[in-house]
Structures are given as structure tokens and as C-alpha cells.
Amino acid sequence: MGLKQKFTLVIRRVRGIMQLGRRGYSFRDAPSIRGKVYVNHFGELIIGKRFSMVGRPWHSQLTVDKGAKLEFGSNVFINAGCGIAATKSIRIGNDVRIGPRTSIMDSDYHRLDADTNYSDLSKPVTIGNNVWIGTRCTILAGVTIGDGAVIAAGSTVIRDIPANTVAGGTPAKVIRQLNIPEGWVRG
DSSP states (O other), X not given: OOHHHHHHHHXXXXXXXXXXXXXXXXXXXXXXXXXXXXXXXXXXXXXXXTOEEEEEEEEEEEEEXXXXXXXXXXXXXXXTTOEEEESSEEEEOSSOEEOXXXXXXXXXXXXXXXXXXXXXXXXXXXXXXXXXEOTTOEEOTTOEEOTTOEEOTTOXXXXXXXXXXXXXXXXXXXXXXXXXXXXXXXX
């Protein structure tokens, strides 16, 4: 690795620490941020080791409302133009890859009729370990995506996706089962 590459890596990690905070891990494991990433956190934001987020060429945003929790595991990569907004709880596991322009929300944010309570609009979102979410996906409130799953590009996930499957479409449906050996991590 050349001097310029090392300098660039240090800058990304310093920006990550400045925006996301020093979480008690080594500098090598510190979060890395490239480009414009907006962080609005009034609730609890937990970042795992080797977290990486891109905000170029499109800005990315993390939002955690008061009383909410947004948790990322280790070795998570979030590509450009993503928006993740927690009003209650979003948990993203280890070794997760999220493609560009993806939205993950745990709330519908508005009532459709007078009978809906505001407290019913938010439902937790859980994304398992070793998950790959393609470009321009939308993950909506109350969804659980199982370990090892792949969400095809352009999908809208409105219900749970089982582990080790490929799902796609609007709304996303299981397309096929995947053969993932124990301990294998997507690169």
C-alpha cells in the first residue's frame, strides 16, 4: 500500500470517528466514511468494528429518533445514497453488504386512516448476518431477513425473508434456496 493510499485510509477513519464517535476499538477497526454521510442521532447508535459507509456520489444518511436504537454488527458496508431511519429499532448483523440507494425504515411515518394509532406505525427491523441487499431496495417496518439471504436489486421487502434464500420483486418473494456452508462469509 502506497503512502497516498495509507493517508486516504487514515482520513476516512478519522472522519468515521468524528461522525460516529470513538467506540472503544482500535484505530484499525474504527469506522470508515467516504463522501457526505449525514448522521442524525438522538437515540442509541451502536457501530461494530470495521463499519464502512459511502456518501459519494450520492449522500447517505443515518437517522435515530429519540428513544430508538440503530445497531450495526461488525464488518458492515453501506454503499452510496442509502438512508436508514430508526424510530423504534433496527438491527443489522455482521458481514452485511447494502447496495446503493437502498432505504431501510422501521416506521410507516403516517397513518392511512383515523383508526391507526401512532404507536402501531413502528415495528422493529432485523437483518441477519452475512446478508447482501442489492441496489435500490426498500426494506419496510416489521421485516426480518434471515442469515445468509440475498435481496435482489430493486426489491421491496414487506414480509420476512428466510435464511439462505434469494428473494426479489415487489413485493419480494423467495426465488430459490442458497447453499451456504457453515462459517462461509460473502466477500
